Amino acid sequence: MRSSRAVTAAPWQLPRPAATGPEPRRGSEYAQLSRLIRQAGLLERRPRYYVWKIALTLAALAAGWTAFVLLGNSWWQLAVAAFLAAMFTQLGFLGHDAGHRQIFGSRRASYVLGILLGNLGIGLSYGWWVEKHHRHHAHPNQEGADPDIDISVFAFSPAQARAGAGLTRLAFRFQAYLFFPMLLLEAISLHVASIRALISPGSRHRAAEALLLAAHIGCYLTVVLLVLSPVKAVAFILVQQGLFGLYLGSSFAPNHKGMAVLTRTTAVTSFTGRLSPRATSGAARLPTSRSAASTTRSSTTFSRPCPGLICAAPRR
Numbered sequence: 001m002r003s004s005r006a007v008t009a010a011p012w013q014l015p016r017p018a019a020t021g022p023e024p025r026r027g028s029e030y031a032q033l034s035r036l037i038r039q040a041g042l043l044e045r046r047p048r049y050y051v052w053k054i055a056l057t058l059a060a061l062a063a064g065w066t067a068f069v070l071l072g073n074s075w076w077q078l079a080v081a082a083f084l085a086a087m088f089t090q091l092g093f094l095g096h097d098a099g100h101r102q103i104f105g106s107r108r109a110s111y112v113l114g115i116l117l118g119n120l121g122i123g124l125s126y127g128w129w130v131e132k133h134h135r136h137h138a139h140p141n142q143e144g145a146d147p148d149i150d151i152s153v154f155a156f157s158p159a160q161a162r163a164g165a166g167l168t169r170l171a172f173r174f175q176a177y178l179f180f181p182m183l184l185l186e187a188i189s190l191h192v193a194s195i196r197a198l199i200s201p202g203s204r205h206r207a208a209e210a211l212l213l214a215a216h217i218g219c220y221l222t223v224v225l226l227v228l229s230p231v232k233a234v235a236f237i238l239v240q241q242g243l244f245g246l247y248l249g250s251s252f253a254p255n256h257k258g259m260a261v262l263t264r265t266t267a268v269t270s271f272t273g274r275l276s277p278r279a280t281s282g283a284a285r286l287p288t289s290r291s292a293a294s295t296t297r298s299s300t301t302f303s304r305p306c307p308g309l310i311c312a313a314p315r316r
Contacts, residue, residue: 050103054094061087061121065223073228081236085243088187091121092248099130115205119212122244123220125194127209142262148252149261153182180315183253186245 031197037043064084071077097103098114108302111126118126133148139145145158155161155172164172198210224233 005280009119019060024059034215045102045105047103050094050097057090057094061091068223069227073232075232075235077228077236078239079242082243085240085247088122088240089246089247089251091117092124093251095122095124095126095129096133099126099133111205115209115212119194119209123194123213123216124190125197125199125213128197129190130196134219154179159261159263180250183246183249184242186249187241188243188245190248 061084064080064087068077068080068084071080085122094103095114095117096113098110098117101107101110103113104110114126114130117251118124118129136146136148141149141156143149143160149156152168153171154175161169194213198213199205224236
């Protein structure tokens, strides 16, 4: 008598519907998986959800600024700063979904919503971020191609760690401990990068985005300085922007953790992530502390452009 064994599917495999006969394989593994996901309705837009999500987020943001004005020149404003940091991050998540055209099918409508949420709402250039984010999805965790791992203060591969010198090399050595403190500066870094992108030549829709970004900065500083004394205003800005960057960075960073870091010469031989022999060095452990080793655990990385409405939503 034969013994039966339970077969467990791999985590990335989707259940296939029962078939009456053998189905012909059409296209690559990637195309087949994309087709299954679309047939299951996993990429369908949810307009009702986003109507409520946007309405509630904007209402909470307005409530936060109303509380700020009513509370006046008080150190309790630091609690309001923490609340507004969370609301800014929620606006950032909505901007992310608009960038993936998950809210509107129209590119123009998505762009208008994106610059209202990004440039006007939180002071980040939506156009600059979308272009950067698309490059990330096209080359996830690939050195020299993914802008999200092109960060001067962190090393994502042994080669980057060895290239550091002086204070940079020292920062690489202790980057596991510096990671969260450095995220407190993430919002400031994004503001600066947005301004640089908008003043550079060739920026699309530069006038509209620059105007909305300037309106955000002007209104933000005016309200804070009118309500708070200079010392309290500085403390409020540091707490609000610091927690904003910490929350935002902590949400997106897990999308890189546990993924192999690929070099320029890495070849992904199939959609399931089998790497060619010359690619194995890119996934080695970094010379960092023990707590940072988890960031370089071997995992599947797909060098594919974003196929649909959303590829990798942040952890919220």
